[in-house]
Amino acid sequence: MMKRQIPLLIVIVVGLITLFGHFFSNQGIQNFVDNDSTQWYDIIASFAIFLGALNLLKLQLMKIYKKQNNWQYSILAVLGFFFALFAGFLYRGAYTVSLSGVAVENHQEVAGIIATGTHNNVALITAGLEGNDDYTIPMVFMTEGGAEALGEDLSSYGATVISPVQWGAHLTVKLGNSGSLFWWIFNYIFTPLSATMFALLAFFVASASYRAFRIRNFEATLLLSAGIILMLGRVPVGQMISPWFVGFIFILAMGAVIAPMVKNKFITVSIVVAGIAILTVWGVLTGWDSTRPAIFYFPVLQEWIFNVPTTAGARAIMIGIGLGIVGTSFRIIIGLERSFLGEK
Amino acid sequence: MNKRALILAGFGAVIILIYFQLLKSGIIFRPGNEPMFIAVILVSLTILFYTDRAKRGEKIYLRSIAGLQALEEAVGRATEMGKPVLFVPGIMDMDQVETVSGLIILGYVAEMTAQYEAGLNVPVSRSIVMEAARETCKESYLKQGRPDQYFDDMVHYLTDDQFAYAAGVNGIMLREKPAACFYQGKFYAESLILAETGNSIGAIQIAGTGSPSQIPFFVTACDYTLIGEEFFTASAYLSNRPELLGSIKGQDIVKLLVMICMILVFIFTGLHHYGWTNLDILTLFTSR
Secondary structure: OOOOHHHHHHHHHHHHHHHHHOOEOOHHHHHHHHHHHHHHHHHHHHHHHHHHHHHHHHHHHHHHHOOOOOHHHHHHHHHHHHHHHHHHHHOOOOEEEEEEOOOHHHHHHHHHHHHHHHOOOHHHHHHHHHHOOEEEOOOOEOOHHHHHHHHHHHOOOOEEEEEEOOOOHHHOOEEOOEEOHHHHHHHHHHHHHHHHHHHHHHHHHHHHHHHHOOOOOHHHHHHHHHHHHHHHHOOHHHHHOOHHHHHHHHHHHHHHHHOOOOOOHHHHHHHHHHHHHHHHHHHHHHOOOOOOOHHHOHHHHHHHHHHHHHHHHHHHHHHHHHHHHHHHHHHHHOOOOOHHHOOO | OOHHHHHHHHHHHHHHHHHHHHHHHOOOEOOOOHHHHHHHHHHHHHHHHHHHHHHOOOOOOOOOOHHHHHHHHHHHHHHHHOOOEEEEOOOOOOOOHHHHHHHHHHHHHHHHHHHHOOOEEEEEOOHHHHHHHHHHHHHHHHHOOOHHHOOHHHEEEOOOOHHHHHHHHHHHHHHHOOOEEEEEOOOOOHHHHHHHHHHHOOOEEEEEEOOOOOHHHHHHHOOEEEEOHHHHOHHHHHHOOHHHHHHHHHHHHHHHHHHHHHHHHHHHHHHHHOOOOOOOHHHHHOOO
């Protein structure tokens, strides 16, 4: 009862409230649907992170202890875990220095000292000193000693106050190009690693495209042609390719396509020659306009391909997905679908 | 006409009537959502009707879906090669319907791995998904009578971050070289990274997602892809339970109604545009 019926009841009740709460004019229900339910979810998910983190730690430590395959990587994983924990929960690593009462004639000198100590722009610091009597130096110091050292250099020019950033705020505080230890880990270790993984996508797209664009059947040929048109149409070189040139290529390609179907080669050649002649006459009459005929101009063609057939196909899939989501959600809300509870 | 259909239609009409009456008084319902309310009632009753018909014994036809038929083939291949099966349930949490659908498919895959005694590795990106996936796998192994083969760590947490998770799963793929990789859930940019790495190790890959922008990547890199609503019908398809099959048919009928509405809107919008009718049909379908 506890394991199945109660969770099912919760799902049904909350699901129905969320579904029909959208229509009620009751403020309490509206608040629950729009704000409270999502906040409850955020709180539960935040506490649930402990489960995952402990599981991760346990697995990595067991791997090290049992010296399983590639256990050395697990040492890095555990060290990284504890280092981030240390920087987030134990070591604040964020101190600010504020300066007040600096005489106007000393602004330049003080700006020079601050600029040297913080690797910042002198002009910007001077402007900041002139604008504020109580000026916060644009740097977050990771150690109190570092903040005190600069404070001591500036103590003869005005009153310096060294303040630790509040716990919590220290995770995201940033002044100038500096932040806390946690901020440093995020910006100089985590972000470059994420960017590296993201950058791999470029190479994976290339390799996936190479495999997808091989001419195996009609659909693959169509995909390849559309891909070429879209790629060329989106780069500057596509605008430089004359639509007349593309038109001639198209006529020759059509000739190649119909040649196997027509037994009499004279008819095939006549069709191709006629096509070339018509296009030539058209070109002469229009003065070989560089953007016409639009049907053969890559930028116009790619825009049409993107806006019409691609959008139509994407919307069709989205409608299907939307209906699938509606159907699945409805089955879950009415209790018909219980597989996610482990029930079959 | 079917008696039950009439009863349901009458019930729906009564609810809509009560809704509009109460709407006038402005006490219970807020204005501006009339089209949405009617749509919700219509969709709900349609699905309920066909679910009921299926429960009463009507045979429902579902076309064959290659990706779902290939699930067993993939697990069998992994068993023959003596390599594990990798299941990736997406990178989002249980608040996404795709994740729930992914876990439903996980249940069936776990049944097969239990039956064939193949290894199963499920790295997850969210703690709640980890717990739900463990519950699903445990039940599947129990159902197959192989509780001894199940262990909690077959479902393990990696990280919440998108690319760190992709890096972790890639590492698992390159080290353990699973013979079958399943990507069933909600994915974003990491989809191609996972699929290409799986391709490079020679694994058979079956993907399913409700993210329209990721479907082309999966189609290109995977052997089978569940496109759009195929992914959401997996539960009904694999279980063959009449009520679930009935709900799929109801969903299809709703799709038919949507197509009819689209055609009507197209025609009437054209007529309105050229001044042949005063009815601006779009106002009937717009919620404020």
